[in-house]
Structure formats: structure tokens, C-alpha cells
Amino acid sequence: MDDSSIQYGLLAALAIALLVAAFTDIRSRQISNWLNAAIALGAPLFWWASGLSVWPGVAIQLAVALACFIVLAGLFAIRAMGGGDVKLLTALALWIPPSQFATLLIVMALVGGLLTVVLGGWHVARRQRDRLAVPYGVAIACGGLWVLAANYLPAAHAASGQFG
Secondary structure (H helix, E strand, O other): OOHHHHHHHHHHHHHHHHHHHHHHHHHHOOOOHHHHHHHHHHHHHHHHHHOOOHHHHHHHHHHHHHHHHHHHHHHHHOOOOOHHHHHHHHHHHHHOOHHHHHHHHHHHHHHHHHHHHHHHHHHHHOOOOOOOOOOHHHHHHHHHHHHHHHHHOHHHHHHHOOOO
């Protein structure tokens, strides 16, 4: 088994984990710590399978994840984001290169905004007075899956000329 098979296996596992995170967030408005830990702990295996150098490659991934956590912890502190969402996005920052992580954030923001508008309209239509709870793990998972599909699927590589 070559490293690319391991890499694709890990990416498939990440995609499944993102789907699980989205569905559990829809169902219970909670993303499990074990799932976030599994995603984070899978990143070093992905680095190895991808041939990422310790310096500067791994260092950059860790720096992006730390910066992501600091910003999101601030949002958590002002109750603008849930703790599971903070951990999920931070764990994803360990996997996704910085240039692609920016794309993830854009897709996440667009999907999250659309989700908020739709759920807000539903909330108002049902005349609910309690606080609107948006399962933002869905938006995070959509952003992650978008980046995985756009950058790692063989068809995406073939279309961009990156695959032999």
C-alpha cells in the first residue's frame, strides 16, 4: 500500500467524520468531543502520508490551528459560537493547508449565513420566542467537504492538470 492510498483513506475518514459531525449537530446541537479528538489526532497521520515537512509545513498547520482556536475561543466567550464548533474548526485547521482553509472559511460563512436565514425564517414563522440555535457544524462540514472535493478528488486533480 503506497502513501497515496493511505492519504485517500484518511481523507475518506475525514469526510465521514464531517458528515457525522453535521448530522449529530442537526440532531442534538452538539458535536462530540471524541469526534473532534479523532479528527485532530488523524492530522499527523495525514501529514506523514502527504509527505509534509516538519518545518515549515507542520509548523504552519499548527500555527493556523492555534490562530483559529484563539479567534474562535473569543467568539465562544461572547456566545457567538458553540464549543463543539470551535473544536471542529480547529481540528480541521490541522488538516487543510492555509490557502485552502481560507476557501473553507468562505464556504462555511456562506452556508452558515444561508442556514441562519432559513432557520431564522422558520423560527419566526412558528412564532418561537426562545433563542435561535443554528447547527453551525453543518456549515463547517460543508466547507470542509467542499475543500476536500475541490482539492483531493481525482477528477478535480485531472481537471486542473495536477494528476499525471
